[in-house]
Amino acid sequence: MNKIFLTLSALFFLLTSCEKVVNINLNNASPQYVVEGVVFDGTDTARVRLAKTTDYYGISPQQILTNATVSLSDDMGNSVVLPYIGWDSCYQLSGFTSISGRKYTIHVLVDGLNIQGSSTLQQSVPIDSVSIVYKTDGFRGAGYEVATNISDPANTPNFYRLVTTINDTLQNQPKDLYLFNDKYNDGKHIRTALKRRFKSGDKITIELRTMDAAVYDFFTSLRDALNNQNGPAPANPNTNLIGGALGYFGTFTRSKVSIIVP
């Protein structure tokens, strides 16, 4: 609803508003620990990146911490250590197998701090189909509209994210955080259109991820922190980590479809 409202505002201010880059003096906060831990379903590489915050306008790349002890456990009593390998600046373990329904916890010991985060791997939901329709109406003008169709599992809250790759480029801007849940349509067919138009020959890969409520909450609040800074109270995303760190630990299922617009 807010987006509709923003569109409405945009129409109204089309002629009058102007945008420019300005110089705002900002304080430099003391650096904080940032954890980004990801486990996918099936057998894949489990990864944790540990870094520190930098000055907002800082030009140096963020400081990666390599001196931590990182481990990953599940609620069945299994535990593995994730060594720092250096590739992609991550603590990682390849060939890690995760199972839906299990709760996974990461443990990060760094500089005397014990950071933990848990996430339960959800059931995978497949993409039933992708519909491609040529459209001339709607907010986005003429072109092909691409939408995913899924069948939401009934009587359970489900949380989704779509990650798209268009013509071999991963769509990774704040506006590309496609997040939705089944709050209004539990157990129904859910159709989600990508918020842009496509042309013939476009190559699109759509990955549907499911996650638990806390991780979804992190991503929606991340989206707000990135896209809606003019709300009454911009805030850091709601982390599911305890022990005093920014970031998240998430387990995700994935189902992927690739298409080429005819």
Place this chain on the structure above:
Amino acid sequence: MHFKFLLIFLFIPLFSFSQNHTISGNVKDAANGEDIIGAIVSVKGKSDIGAATNSYGFYSLTLPAGNYTLVYQYVGYKSKEETIVLAANQVVNISLSMSSRDLDEVIVRTERADKNVSSTQMGAFKLDPKQIESVPVLFGEKDIIKTLQLTPGVKAAGEGNAGFYVRGGAADQNLILLDEAPVYNASHMLGFFSVFNSDALKDVTLYKGAIPAEFGGRGSSVLDVKMRDGNSKKYSASGGIGLIASRLTLEGPIVKDKGSFIISGRRTYADLFLKLSNNDRIKNSKLYFYDLNLKANYQIGKKDRLFLSGYFGRDVFGFSNVFGFDWGNSTATLRWNHILSSKIFSNTSLIFSNYNYRIKINTSNQDLTITSAIQDWNLKQDFTFIPNPNNNIKFGFNLIDHTFKPGFIKAGANSNFNNQELSGRKALEGAIYVQNEMRITDKLGVQYGLRYSGFDFMGSAIAYTFDADGNKIGEKKYSKGQSITYYDGWEPRISARYELNNVSSVKAAYNRNFQYLHLLSNSTTSSPTDLWVPSSNNVKPQIVDQYSAGYFRNIKDNMYEVSVEGYYKTLQNQIDYRNGADLVFNELVEGELVYGKGRAYGVELLVRKNMGRLSGWVSYTWSRSLRQFDAINQGKEFPARQDRIHDVAIVVMYDLSKKLKISGNWVYYTGSAVTFPSGRYNINGMQVPYFTERNGYRMPDYHRLDLGLTWITRKTDRTERSWNFSLYNAYGRQNAYSISFQENPDNPQQTQAVQVSLFTWVPAITYNFKF
């Protein structure tokens, strides 16, 4: 009704009735029959005895038997004398004529020249809608709220916005009354216009401190707007044609001198510009609002008078048949004035108010309607009892039935949405009050009152309970009419004035206000989808205590009014939101709220010139507004968004000649408190801002100059034609509307701040007519 409601009658002082007689009656405008509010009735030779007319033009003056000459006066009108032999109660109705307004003549723009000093009321600002006509405003649409924003202690909620903050309070702490009916969303079109069409208004008073006991229900202020009654002498029409909106008002007698009506309408046509677009999608869009004010009154016999007034306004937005969004207020007030005796005036009102919005989506693969509404029925009884010239007693009660329908989704056949409805809410709000405005000596006057208010949150509803993190831990179903939570409280109101001499006085006041309804909004300016929620088992009523004191002085024979007022306020049970709160269509929305307290203080300086060719005012406010929430900012006190430390407004109107008037206003204020990042980090390959404290930064300072010119091309007794030209933001300052932090698109490793400004040089032209 709660038994405490009855106790209050014990506070009504008893008065002895001596061998006195009462003169009572009405004061009206001779030309159009409109009641004159605040006209002064005084006794010649006894300057300290007098009365003033109330909101319906009624006055009552009790004197010992004898011969008197009464003087009726109202500023801008010729005063009238009436000789009376007082041997029994007497009714004297008076019509006053406007003085011919020659340029050199002194024109006063408030009801009484020395009111600033002599009235017990403080913390109030009164506007005559006629006199703000030349104040330049955005899009040339004259607007009482935007003019009030230029006065001390009142701040605009944002660039060009009709929302406002009073003395550090939030936008939902203003009780906005249109002919006694509360208006729940007082803005049109994203807040750039208020719902008040100046053509239909007679009198506007903003109480920001020392709020009289007759008003209650909001924490910070009361904006009391009264509609015109319509011309009871002859038919007339007036209106204006502007770039963005046009207005038309028709008025006339129902039966001459017995009753009159007024109909005033307004519609914007900003969407006509969209038609110029060569984009089909924009071309087929709708974006407009309209509003309609209606009022009729009729005098039945000598003692009774009926008034019916209504307002209906709607904003309509549509996007090429696939999306529609409309919202608006409707209010209606039926009033019965009855003169019980020459000393007791009664007014009974039945008031209806509704605000709702509707969103329709109808595309090839979606079809649904979302609706939401709040509705009130309010029965209100007010008495004015004037036992003698030294006491003016008001007492009464009211009972409001609130119905909340927070949201309903109706899915069409084509939709994959489930039909869903958020639980409705029901509440009864009652109040009983008594107040007396009392002159103790020539120099000392007090106004003291007490209000008792109660609020019953009741079924049928589901009451939820939440843990400290906002997770639902329980729910209980209540049947229809069953009380879930009852809140009540005493609201003392007292103010005193001491006249130091003829030209200066000091005043002090204390008031406590309860607020049982709260507005949840996840935007910084007003949005049609903002949600009103009642106090409940989770949400406690807001309580605001205000202490204020001031010094008032008139200079050069009341030519200049000067006032300095200071205030200190404490606010309890304030509401804020959890990080990432979901306020949209959320059954468990109360779990998204956190509670805290606040305080606000400030000093306001006003120099106002009401007479002569040059008129206007200079306003300066120094103020702070702070909040403290355990769940926010590690429990440390932080500035509220409306915490703008310095606020200056200069309003100047100058009559160049009888036909040409120029005006200008300049505003400056410290930027609002705002949250900016103090670091950044990387998540998912994106640069994420790191916030360390709530509202720890400031927006850039804001300033702007507006210019206006009114050219009267024709003016006779009956007709008037004029052109109004205005230029908003005359020196084109790019004021920051918002500042966002984002990746530099040219270098993803870097970040930058981007400022959006809305209006630079907005010219407007309006043609006004009257015949």
